[in-house]
Structures are given as structure tokens and as C-alpha cells.
Amino acid sequence: MGVELATGKAGFAEMEDVNFSDSELIYHVRDALRLVPLGDTDNYNQLIGVMHHTERLTPGEVALLVTSLKALSGAVSYIDIVHHWSLLSSIFGMSMWNYGPDVMDALVELIISLAASSGKYVDSCLHMLVSNFMPPPSFLELLKHPHGIARKDQVLYHVHSALRDIADLVPLAPLKLQDIITQRMPNIFTKEPLIVLYAENMLRLESGALGEVIGSMMLIAVVDRLIDLDVEIGWDEILQDDSSKGIFEMELEDVEGTADDTEKDSDELPIECLSRKNFAGNIVAEKLDSLMVLTFEHLNSCIEGGRLIQVFETLLQSFQKTVLTAYKSKFAQFVMFYACSLDPENCGVRFAKMLADIFMGIQSPLHRMSAVAYLASYLSRAKFLSASFVAIILERLVNWCFNYCQIQDGDINPEAHRVFYSGCQAIMYVLCFRMRSMICVPHLKSRLLLMPIETILKHPLNPLKVCLPSIVEEFLRQAKAARLFTVSETFVFNDLLESELSRAFGGMERLDMFFPFDPCLLKISDRFIRPNFVYWSLVRTSYDDDDEESSSDEDIAQNYVAGGNRENIADDEIAGSFEEHEIDLDEFDYSLNKMSITPKNSLKYRFGGELRRPMQMPSRIRPSTSPESL
Amino acid sequence: MEGLKVSDANLVVYVHPSKSKKVSEAILRELGSLLFKFSETFDGVLLAYDVNILSEVAKILPGIHPYFGVRLKAKLLLFYPKPDMILEGKVVKLGQQSIHVIVLGFSSAIITEEDIREEFIYKVKHGQEVFASTSYKQHKIKVGTIIRFLVKSFDEEILHVSGSLVPANTGCTDWLDKNLEDWSHTNRSTKKQRESEGRGEMEEHDKVTVDGKTFSLNTEHQIKKSKRRRSEDS
Incomplete structure (x- = not known):
């Protein structure tokens, strides 16, 4: 040992100076460890002292730390969980974020050796690595700078290579890891950068070598966290926020029996009373937004790696378990939407079929209604789905409803036949969006005309009276224009958004008013969704250009035949409109508002404006206006 | 190599009443959850199993959830390393x-x-x-x-x-x-x-x-x- 033992570490430092070989160092450390139970802890304490240097290490200290860590990896079999607990706990307490690559290398090597040396340390090692998913709080500021990001890449690289190596040596470690990761997952109150970083690590595991074993679990856990954040954002926040945009309020005062519905109360507040509650300032929403973007990017990398189909199966499972059963999820479902848009032929089709299967399956009514609400919204909003595919699914829905009517008789009974009514409403909702595109393609038109929609709607169960008046009204208008069928009975809805009956079939959960894929309100995520999204304002209804159509009906039909279907046209329109939006981001929100289907009780209308088109579609998410009304 | 054995086991698996329609699935799931874990009962790690349900009759446990016990005969492949093997x-x-x-x-x-x-x-x-x-x-x-x-x-x-x-x-x-x-x-x-x-x-x-x-x-x-x-x- 050295002569000048001023500080504890000097002994080690000096040892290095005299050029001890690696194995000699190892023997030295072994001796230090071996002496602990005998009461001689000097060298051992020096060793622990070395581990505790974290702040601003001099090159000498770094070298010392690296040497000690390396020597320890050679002596792991001498470490005893009882006698050397203080050493172990200081090793497990080290954060890689505080060190440079050399120390990280040595530390990772030690952790791997420890994990492989005995079953006792596997858990602690995994915990240590998982805790390195996130930096110490003091590091958060640095993450915004390039060298902070470089450090992050190094840490992540080391952590993940260590996890992989441990899994190679201890095949059952991933199972433990999976539990540890889900247990330690930060809750929704964690700061945004931390939770995002943690999720990034999870997704990295999903795409890494361990993905095969624990990947699906990681993905499910991330989606679960999305849901957690999602439900944290209340519906009234959204409603208030929107009405505070000051364009429109929903005309819920017209509905009878207002007092009993709390949801409505918030709507009824006069606009002026609502402080401008900026959604952008909502911390939860921002967290959710960042996590969604992370997930979208991950899905992008999946499709590049050619494994989206596989990942999508996991997403489907988690969707069925969590998103579908969560009460009116608002945002998390867009993960599915985006995945579908990346691979419409496989994922897009699979998703719609699964939803249809659930609706026609044997699950609980609420489950099925929820599924059909998703299906209707999805078929309407997904620009990447061809009209012919929509027609196929629609046909299944219609057939199911038709068969249902055949068996049932009796009168309107919203509660008993709620599944049926939700099915009918879905059919009408989809047709509001898609009718025009279908009737323009001759074979789809004939297919549509062959569907027994009329029989269903005119059945004594009378879905037209029960479903949301706004949808029924819009549907009837379009159906009439398209000469799909006409109703002799006149329906007077007085532009009601909802009616007593619709509320009855929607039940307490108000599934009658659930349109999951209404425009996404999260700013950054929306950029991913927008290109594949059908906005109501851009939908060409069957009555839109009645005049033209009457004169040149056939021409248009021919155009559509040439173009395959109307999606091409819609593409152009929407693409055009994006350019405008990009110009002024401030107006983005506003233009989004314009694009949602809305209760069309515009101010103009209320004050006797001439635009009396009854195009009132509900959108609880976004009570706003359509451009025609401005 | 030592440390592997096939055991004939008589088991009773308690199935939740909600699974009464899919008993065999529930049993396989129950046994599946034991795979690759050390079990004191078997004194080893379960690696594979082959199950025969002995009878259609199951004993129902009294209680809030009337679990029912299905009797099985199973062949279990076990890994049981012991010192000096x-x-x-x-x-x-x-x-x-x-x-x-x-x-x-x-x-x-x-x-x-x-x-x-x-x-x-x-x-x-x-x-x-x-x-x-x-x-x-x-x-x-x-x-x-x-x-x-x-x-x-x-x-x-x-x-x-x-x-x-x-x-x-x-x-x-x-x-x-x-x-x-x-x-x-x-x-x-x-x-x-x-x-x-x-x-x-x-x-x-x-x-x-x-x-x-x-x-x-x-x-x-x-x-x-x-x-x-x-x-x-x-």
C-alpha cells in the first residue's frame, strides 16, 4: 500500500501507478472483500468510498473508479449479500447519467457479472438498470442541450446492451424485467420528459432483441398509460375549452329535462362566463400528446422494419381490453387509427373487421355498442379505406340489423333494443360521410340500393325516431338527394341534437353520443393523423352540388369510375386545405373547428340566417361549426 | 443428464365459476401459469404437462365464489436439479x-x-x-x-x-x-x-x-x- 494514505482512495490510485496487472488488482479486491467478515474493513471502505464519487470527477478519479469497477467484476463471486451489502447498495445506487462512457462500460460489465453470478442479484441488477431509464432530476435541464442528448444516447445504449447481455446469460431474466418495468413505470403525475423517456425505453425494448419475449407487454403498458392520461382529461374540459373558442355553443337548452344531466350543465354556461381554458396549457394533455407522438414514431419504425402486422396484433389485443372498455376514451384510440393508416390493406381492414365481429358477437351490450361506435367513426373518418371496403362492412352491419328486425316485433323500446339502435345509427352515420362516394361508383351504388336499409328503418322498432335526430336528419337529406329512399312520414326534429329516445338508448353512458374518431385535439399528434383524416367540412354530401348533378350526373359518375372512387378527389381537396392551414398555425385550431361535424345551430341560424340546411351532426368532442354556416 | 423426471400427478384444479363453460381451457391456463417456475409441490420446475380430466363431476367449494375442483391425472415433466447431480x-x-x-x-x-x-x-x-x-x-x-x-x-x-x-x-x-x-x-x-x-x-x-x-x-x-x-x- 502507498505511503501517503491521505485519503482512502489514494491506496488504490497508487496501486495503479505501480502498474499492477488486472489479475493482481482482482486479487487485491478479493482480499478486501474476504477480510470484511473478519473485521478488517479498511480496504473495503476505501472501495465503497470510490463508488460514492459522483460530482465532477477528475481524470484520476475516473480512472480509479473504472479500475475498481473492473476489479470488482472479476471478484463478484466473493461478494456476499450479507457482508457486503453496503458495497452492493452503493453499486446499485449509481446512476450512469453521472458518468462518462468509460465508467458506464465498467459499471455495465460489473452489473452483468453480478446478475449472472448468482440468482440473488438478478432482481437488484434489473432494478438498477431500469432506474437508469430516467436521469436524476438534476439532469433534466441538460436534456435540452446537445451534450445532454448525447449522454442520453450513451446511457440508453449501455442500459439496453446490458439488459440484452443479462438475458443471454440468464434466460428467465426478461420475465422478471417485464414485471419490474411495469411496476416502476412512472405514474401520470411524473414530469413529462421523464415519463416520455421511460416510455421511449420501453418501446426501445419492444423493438430490440428482447422484443420477442417482452415486447407485447411493453406496448400494452404504454397504451395503458395513454389511457390513464386520457381519462385524466375530463370531457367537460374539452367541451368548455371548445365553447370558449367562442364560435358556438351547443343548443342543449332546447332539450327537455335539462337539470338532470351534469354534463349538460357545463354546456349551458354562457360563453362569456367561461374563462379561456387553453387546452395547450393542460399539462396532462401535453404529456399525452408527447407520448402519442412517441408511439406514432415507434409505429413508423415498425412499418419500416416490416413488423407492423405483428405489433398490430398486440395493439388489437390491448385495444379490446383497455381502450374499448375505457369509458369514452378520447385520444388513445388514435394509436389504432394511425397504425391502420400505415398499412390500410392489412391493419386497416383487420381493425374494422374486428370491431364488426365484436358488435355482432356475444359480449355485453355496452361493449358491442362501444365497438359499433368505434366502427362507425372509423369507417367515416379513415381516408385510407376504400369506398368498396366500407360498403362491405356496411353490408354486414345492415344484414345484422335486418336479421335482428326479422326476429323482433313490437314497438319502439330504446333500452331493450339498444344494440340494434346503435347499429342503425352507425349505418346512418357512415352513410352521411360515405354515401356520396358510394353512389358515384355504379357497382357500389347498386350494392347500396340492394341493402335492406329501408326495411330496417321503416320497421316498427323505428330507428329513425330513436337515433340521434341530428344524424337522422342529415342522413335523410342525403338519402333523398341520392334517391336511396324517401320517407313518407315527416320528421320534425327542430334541429335537436339529441332526443329523449336517443338518450334512452344511449343509456347512462351516453353511447349514442360517442364518436371516438372525431378530430384529434392534441396538437402534435394531430399532424400525424391529419393527412389520413376525413373532416366533415370536406365531405361531399350527396346534395352538395345538386344542381350540377342534375345536369351532369353521368359525367360525374364517369369521372368517379375513372378515378376508382372519390378518394382521389378528396385527397386533392384535403391536401389543398392543409397548405392553407400550415400558413397560419394560429388559425389551425380554428380551422380544425371548422372541420368537425357540428351541431349546426349557428348564430346566424338562430338569428334567422338564411342557411337553413339541417346539417346538424353531433360532436360532443367538439361543438363547433362547419364552414357553411359562417 | 440428470435432474429430469416424469411424474404422474393427481391434481385438483380449482376453476373460477366464470370459466365453467371453458373448463379445459381454464385448466390448461392454470397449469400453463406454473410453467418454468419452481413449485414446492412438485419439487421441481414444470417443463411440460399432459392432462387427463378424470371425471366430468367436480366438487363445488362453498363460498362467495363457488370455485369448483376438477380432478386431473397429469403427466408432468419436471426439472429438479439437486446438489451433486x-x-x-x-x-x-x-x-x-x-x-x-x-x-x-x-x-x-x-x-x-x-x-x-x-x-x-x-x-x-x-x-x-x-x-x-x-x-x-x-x-x-x-x-x-x-x-x-x-x-x-x-x-x-x-x-x-x-x-x-x-x-x-x-x-x-x-x-x-x-x-x-x-x-x-x-x-x-x-x-x-x-x-x-x-x-x-x-x-x-x-x-x-x-x-x-x-x-x-x-x-x-x-x-x-x-x-x-x-x-x-x-
């Missing part, structure tokens, strides 16, 4: 201080420097780390080699084996098989006998060392030494 595994990592082995693809094992008999010395040959025997040139252990080793202890939670290469009948499987056959007929017969019998490996193990003279000397020396070391360690 001989296991085989593939070397996945090798360094001066330790050899890391994976047994049957799921259980990890480590053999530390102290438990490698002195016959083997650590070398780096052509950039590859090996433990080579000084007595027999052909006897080498490197990454990818299947080795036979003795169980020292078994961590039931993570299924981690601590092993030893001290006895003479341990080492590279290929080499051992080839050379044990060459030595003597008695040797071979005892080996076969040992393989045919599952248990009582200690006695046979002794026979092996007695039969192969060179080995017997060597191992005794090693065992003594390792005992001494162990006592030092503790």
Missing part, C-alpha cells in the same frame, strides 16, 4: 473468472474459477477464450461447447444453478463421451448404469472415480482442495 448445458460466456452455462435453454448456471479443477487453465487462443485441459490436449471448453458439470446449489426463484467442474467426470460432453468409452468396459457399463438410473448418483459417481485411476487421484485431490477453499470462504 450432473447436468449438461451450453457455454454462453467464458472468462478467466467464470464459465456461464445455459441448461435446457432456460436455466442459467455459473461455474466460478474456484470450482474449475486445476487441470483446466484459462488461455486466449486465436482471440477466443478457452479453458484447456493440461492433461488432455483435446479437452477444451469454449463458448458453444456442451459441458457436463456438477450441481453445487440451485436458486429456485430465478432457476440459477451454481455448478462445479471439479469432479473428473465433468467437462466437455463430447470429449467425455469419446474418452470414457475408450477407457474400459467397466467404466462404460457403470456409465450406462448411471444413465439408466435416475438417482443414487453419488455412489456411482464414486465408482467412476475408482475405475478411472488417473481420474480418481485427480478428483480426490481437487475435492479436498475445494473443500478447504470452501471452508475458507465461509
